[in-house]
Amino acid sequence: MDTSEVITRLLREHGRTYADEAGITLHDKPAPLYQLLVLTVLCSIRIRAETATAAARELFAAGLRTPRAMADSGWQERVDALGRAHYVRYDESTATALGDGAELLLDRFHGDLRRLREQAGGDTAELRGLLQEVPRIGPVGADIFCREVQAVWPELRPFFDERSRSAAADLGLPRTSSGLAELVPPEDLARLAAALVRVSLSKSATEELRAA
Known part of the structure; x- marks a missing residue:
């Protein structure tokens, strides 16, 4: 071949x-970009990708599609959504990380990841560093986000x-x-x-x- x-x-x-599998129609807009960040957080531990995408769909089905909605949700509500996707062992710590991450995004970027993109100024290393300030996201998570978001952020390509x-x-x-x-x-x-x-x-x- x-x-x-x-x-x-x-x-x-x-x-x-993976964004498509999680039900995210990716555009350069605040809500879908945030949903990709949520998926990234979910994928940033040793867990099957199918479980992470299922957990993302459960969170989104519960209405937790924006940083404000996530921040305003109850911790138990997030735990329950993760549990429905059998995202176990890490459900409680992930529920906490999602809440803290939403608050960080609202405080620093007004809930809009396009502002994070602007702050990076087209520098991929800077962008990866900013992403790693989000709770739970490390180097691997930053790679996951960049792999997927290059579909709508051309400066990251390839x-x-x-x-x-x-x-x-x-x-x-x-x-x-x-x-x-x-x-x-x-x-x-x-x-x-x-x-x-x-x-x-x-x-x-x-x-x-x-x-x-």
Whole structure:
């Protein structure tokens, strides 16, 4: 299978972003950007991505789609929503982190992550640093957010973290972000990054692509 066929299969079979799986229609607007941040917080511990996206959907279904709604919600309400998605062991600490993070966002950025983007001034390292000031988000979480948000924040493109670059190398694709960016249109970069991460989490998917 040549490179173009690998890319076609990656996007077709694994190219759903995690934001889409969580029910987020991503736009450069305060609410969907915040929802992506919530998903990032949920993914920032050792837990299955399917559980994290399910937990995000439960929180959003409970009306917790904005920093104000999250900050005004009760801690137990957040715990209960996480519990419905079987987001266990970390439900109480995550409920606390979500509440604290919402307050931080309201205090520093008026609840609008576009202000955080402006403060970063197009500097990806600065943006990652600002994201890591949000409770629970560390370097891996910052990578998750940047991987997905490049769909609507073009200055981050191309963004492929170590996990996605390593998966690409395993499939015989370029290991560099710039090399991967040459393989798809800019609007597909977030999908390709997500596909590579999904494949890295599935030994069978990697083997199928290698064998094809």
